[in-house]
Amino acid sequence: MNLIRDCLDKQIDDRVKRRMGRVDGIILEVEPGRPPRVAYIELGVKTLMNRVSSRLGNAITHEPYRIPWGKIKVGLNEVRADVEAEKTPALEWELWLRKKVIGRIPGA
Amino acid sequence: MKKILEIALGIVTSVGGFLEIGSIATAAQAGADFSFQLIWAIALGGLCIIFLVEQAGRFSAVSGRTIPDAIRERFGFSYFAFLYIVLALVSLLVLAAEIGGVCIALELATGIHFQWWTVPAGFLIWLVMWKGTFGVIEKGVSVLGLVTLCFVIGAYLIHPPEAQVLRGVLPSLPQHDKAHYWFVAVSILGASISPYLFFFYSSGAIEDEWNEGHIGVNRIIATGGMTFGSVISISVLILAAMIFAPQGVKFEHYSQLPDLLVPVFGYWGYWLLVASVGIACLGAALEITLEIAYFTAQGFGWNWSENQRPRDEARFAAAYTLTIIIAALITITGIDPLKITIFSMALTAATLPVSIVPFLFLMNDYSYVRVYRNGWFSNAVVIAIISLAFVLAVVSIPLQIFGGG
Numbered sequence: 288m289n290l291i292r293d294c295l296d297k298q299i300d301d302r303v304k305r306r307m308g309r310v311d312g313i314i315l316e317v318e319p320g321r322p323p324r325v326a327y328i329e330l331g332v333k334t335l336m337n338r339v340s341s342r343l344g345n346a347i348t349h350e351p352y353r354i355p356w357g358k359i360k361v362g363l364n365e366v367r368a369d370v371e372a373e374k375t376p377a378l379e380w381e382l383w384l385r386k387k388v389i390g391r392i393p394g395a
Numbered sequence: 396m397k398k399i400l401e402i403a404l405g406i407v408t409s410v411g412g413f414l415e416i417g418s419i420a421t422a423a424q425a426g427a428d429f430s431f432q433l434i435w436a437i438a439l440g441g442l443c444i445i446f447l448v449e450q451a452g453r454f455s456a457v458s459g460r461t462i463p464d465a466i467r468e469r470f471g472f473s474y475f476a477f478l479y480i481v482l483a484l485v486s487l488l489v490l491a492a493e494i495g496g497v498c499i500a501l502e503l504a505t506g507i508h509f510q511w512w513t514v515p516a517g518f519l520i521w522l523v524m525w526k527g528t529f530g531v532i533e534k535g536v537s538v539l540g541l542v543t544l545c546f547v548i549g550a551y552l553i554h555p556p557e558a559q560v561l562r563g564v565l566p567s568l569p570q571h572d573k574a575h576y577w578f579v580a581v582s583i584l585g586a587s588i589s590p591y592l593f594f595f596y597s598s599g600a601i602e603d604e605w606n607e608g609h610i611g612v613n614r615i616i617a618t619g620g621m622t623f624g625s626v627i628s629i630s631v632l633i634l635a636a637m638i639f640a641p642q643g644v645k646f647e648h649y650s651q652l653p654d655l656l657v658p659v660f661g662y663w664g665y666w667l668l669v670a671s672v673g674i675a676c677l678g679a680a681l682e683i684t685l686e687i688a689y690f691t692a693q694g695f696g697w698n699w700s701e702n703q704r705p706r707d708e709a710r711f712a713a714a715y716t717l718t719i720i721i722a723a724l725i726t727i728t729g730i731d732p733l734k735i736t737i738f739s740m741a742l743t744a745a746t747l748p749v750s751i752v753p754f755l756f757l758m759n760d761y762s763y764v765r766v767y768r769n770g771w772f773s774n775a776v777v778i779a780i781i782s783l784a785f786v787l788a789v790v791s792i793p794l795q796i797f798g799g800g
Contacts (some may be wrong), residue, residue: 295471296467296468296471296472297468298464298696299696305698306696306697306698306699307696308695308696308697309467309694309695309696311472335472335476338471338472338473339472339473339476364458364459364460380710381697381698381708381709381710382709384709384710384712384713385706385709388709388713389705389706389709389712389713390706390709392525392705394525394526394705395525395704395705395706395712
């Protein structure tokens with residue numbers, strides 16, 4: 288697998304195929320004398336901003352959400368995470384907006 | 396029979412997307428200032444958009460992805476973010492112009508100044524988004540948009556000189572006001588080759604669950620719809636050339652629009668014009684609003700679909716709500732909607748390369764489009780459109796300064 292081509296920036300669905308974001312970053316662990324190992328994928332604005340400029344990344348205080356690589360399955364066209372999206376910080380904003388704003392408007 | 400109905404509705408929908416305040420305003424300006432001489436610009440813009448829309452539809456039907464999806468995947472976040480910011484700024488301005496168009500139609504209908512209509516028009520757009528499904532927006536508003544065929548009937552009934560109309564299809568150099576001529580030409584191209592059109596079309600293919608079986612349908616809809624849309628724009632130009640140009644009248648305000656149809660249809664011409672402008676702008680406003688929300692949600696991997704309840708995709712619903720509010724705030728300032736329209740069309744032209752360059756790569760990527768990749772001819776056309784887009788990007792701002800007046 289080519290990590291950049293097949294995993295980075297791909298859509299992530301949770302175990303019930305709910306869209307939960309994109310693979311914003313990939314974390315490798317490097318130990319002396321051993322080949323690098325993929326440890327996590329990251330989702331979050333801080334990770335995205337870091338990719339544009341480290342100064343922008345540092346300005347964001349909210350830490351990104353990490354999913355251990357063991358819970359990730361990289362398919363031909365999508366990335367599947369063995370988690371329940373609504374119980375993770377990935378949908379924090381979605382749930383907040385639903386509860387506090389959108390869900391309160393009649394007809395939502 | 397089902398396929399024929401699908402094609403017919405698709406063509407009508409494409410017309411609805413093509414004809415908006417930008418194409419009406421730029422065509423009217425071209426006809427008033429340069430008679431039939433700028434028909435070629437509408438024809439050229441129409442030809443370019445046929446190819447881009449066909450490719451956007453083919454891409455989504457085969458890959459199951461939208462163009463913004465693939466841009467994020469293939470070009471990475473930095474390019475996506477750049478394109479997103481550019482496109483969002485330009486689209487917000489175009490949306491403000493479309494909301495302005497709806498308000499102008501309401502002003503013409505009621506006599507109440509357009510600024511007062513901004514909030515009701517914005518609310519109407521939001522309400523259709525909130526309650527409606529993709530089908531309602533795509534087909535309902537577009538079918539109503541058939542009223543714009545009155546421009547074609549008007550252009551036929553006014554008996555334009557055929558030889559001059561045909562001569563206008565071929566590009567020619569201006570005899571006077573050179574900078575203004577090229578500025579109007581660039582604005583027409585900006586109004587025709589609208590990125591929101593092909594990005595929206597690509598999302599629509601996913602909403603309508605297109606697959607490889609729709610490739611033929613897609614080709615007919617893209618060609619038929621965009622040709623039909625171009626014919627309506629050319630009709631507006633012909634009417635302006637026959638009515639404004641001989642009297643030396645400049646098209647400087649939207650209140651002059653009824654003059655295009657009243658000489659042909661009399662009293663009903665006024666109301667046909669009000670309905671045409673109102674419905675065409677409402678349709679375009681809905682499509683642009685949806686496109687900005689789609690682009691945001693797809694780029695960041697959120698849940699998106701106009702067919703879901705707002706609470707099930709709160710960020711998507713928040714994105715279109717915020718989009719409408721920002722655009723309405725631009726309109727409510729009272730800046731002349733015609734000025735916003737003309738400026739936003741030139742700005743669209745200036746930003747075209749960032750939207751079109753990805754096509755060349757995506758339409759040749761086997762992992763997305765497999766055997767349906769572009770052939771040498773389609774690639775040559777895309778390269779030609781990209782070259783044209785670069786020329787437009789370079790000249791549009793200087794022309795805005797020297798020929799925009």
